[in-house]
Amino acid sequence: MNAVVDTARRQKEEYTGDADRPLGSYLATLAVYGLTTGALALLARRRGASLHSIGPGDLALMTVTTHKMSRLMAKDPVTSPLRAPFTRYAGTGGPAELSEEVRGHGVRHAVGELITCPFCVSQWVATAYAAGMVFAPGATRLAGATMTAVAGSDWLQLVYARLQRSAVG
Template sequence: MLNLDSLVGHGHEEEPLAHYVRLMGTYLLLSAGSFVLLERAGRPLPSRIPLRDVALLGLATNRLSRLITRDKVTRAVRAPFTDVEPDASGETHETPRGDGMTRAIGELLTCPRCAAMWASLALTLGYFVSPRVTRAASSLLGAAAISDFVNTGYARVMNAGK
């Protein structure tokens, strides 16, 4: 096992750094392996992706990562790795629990920006394999993301007058 103690600065004692490295390695292997498999299967990657599709994938990634990390309906996925804390905002607030890989996965499943990398990979691979289906799914997720932004803005405007 890799000993990171001599490589890192102070303040990381409670963090499962070796497990973070394993998760990063898994992500890199999945992404690189998927791209290689697509090429070998005769499905070469596009030389460019139209900006409108990048924007759509970005909105879908935002909503999918929030779905994974914040929505109550996906709490069952996070439950083995988190503890729930009360939150008046309507979103679920959970903190990672345990140690080792349990803690590292808990960190991933409670961090929208962290989960966005994995969600983006899934959506992008879907786009390479089946652009029409992925555009349709991304449109659904993107519309929900836009709705979230509008609802948040509306709530702020309504609360500002109080």
């Protein structure tokens, strides 16, 4: 066992150099994701849930919902209390979005990186959406339609603001 631990430490040192990268915490995060996904698949199989293919309409709804939920979780001011234990406020990052710096070490840092990165959190959101399609497709589609409408509204707000600026200037 010591040989495995020594090899892991050596690989971490070779990979990170002097940078503080929480590779062990990333591995733990990956393990949680894998175990959660595996447990959901096992539960679906045991319950005899229908694992049908996702059609183009559902895929479009899932895509826009994943985008909107990921940005909402990672950047929205309203969800900042959920990120606060892992981040520090650093200002605004765009229209209705915050910029935050990750703080801490180890698991705290790894979780902070995950929850402030919409690209990173989107995998978890899409997986949750897929599970919702297996266990509660109607409610999942309703939530997806709601988030898709919010995403469409966001774009309209941005276009409207731009048109206002160009009309004034």
